[in-house]
Amino acid sequence: MSPETLLPPMAAHVLEHGISGVSLRPLAKAAGTSDRMLIYHFGNRQGAIDALLEYLAKLYETGLDSSLPEQRAKNRRETVRQILDVTSTPQLQPFMRLWWEVVAASATGNETFRRSAAAIMGTLLDWLEAHMPEDDPDPRGGARLLLTLIEGSQLLDAVGRADIAEAGLAALEG
Amino acid sequence: MSPETLLPPMAAHVLEHGISGVSLRPLAKAAGTSDRMLIYHFGNRQGAIDALLEYLAKLYETGLDSSLPEQRAKNRRETVRQILDVTSTPQLQPFMRLWWEVVAASATGNETFRRSAAAIMGTLLDWLEAHMPEDDPDPRGGARLLLTLIEGSQLLDAVGRADIAEAGLAALEG
DNA sequence: CTACAAGTGTAGCACTCGCTACAAACGACT
């Protein structure tokens, strides 16, 4: 069984059980193989995690790309909504839970996780810049403002204070 | 040795090594005692973590309160700056690393962590509402907008994209 | 057919984990 065949079921496992503290034996079982084989294919535990992270990031970005609407919104608030509506979807919740693990690991200085996180932020920023309202006076700065707001909203949602982000968004001009 | 005496060195340990995956023996060693005694005082590992979390939240809130400036800023951007300047201080970095662990645990549904996180957001929101610019047209909504921005900025900082938050903040009106 | 590399199963090592059983020391009170 090749690593490529292994990755999808492994990804499903970490999406359900978390990635930062995942251990080899349950991970291998989820992929129908043994810890012995994971080490063989990925070198060591960290290698497996790195491969998983790369695979999941790709999976997330393509999934996001296909879910986000094509047309631009007519104001900034709606542009934010376009992203939040997609990322709050139930089937993306496992990815969001993973996201917080990635952020936490990034904050401790883990370079693999940080690269992954920075790349995802880059992707989102690109999408935002390309989907700012037609008449926006400052698409470049505006996109960065909105990305900051989006991440803050997702955080407040994660800790059960979505109400704050909701009211904050309502107070955004335009 | 009472639990109250134990908590400060234990808190120092988790501030350095993380709290979500902390194990009893190193934690006990940091406090000059044994795993045996931690179980005795806190019942079990979760009890120790809960007590630590409560202690650390209090510590953080009082530290923040004393570090934040008294007087109001003259515009929203400066209000945000007041908080970001404090939380980006080197000596608060361990608390920020802990914060991401708390958020990640909250996202997985851990109620202890979520309560703690929600309380901290409440404290911050209260401070913001009380420190909005004098002439702000919508202090209530504005404070919520700024809290969302602040959390987003901290996240982007954690993943090494502080540049995005910086530019986003610059694009904020007022 | 043979030789060799890639892949895989079994067993196990040395370690850490949370937690407990048991017993001893200790101080306060009668």
Place this chain on the structure above:
DNA sequence: AGTCGTTTGTAGCGAGTGCTACACTTGTAG
């Protein structure tokens, strides 16, 4: 002096950890 509840040390259990040694099969190339 004796009794009793609180606190502490020692030892260890059963489970899980990452990883390795060794033997074996399998597919492929000469």
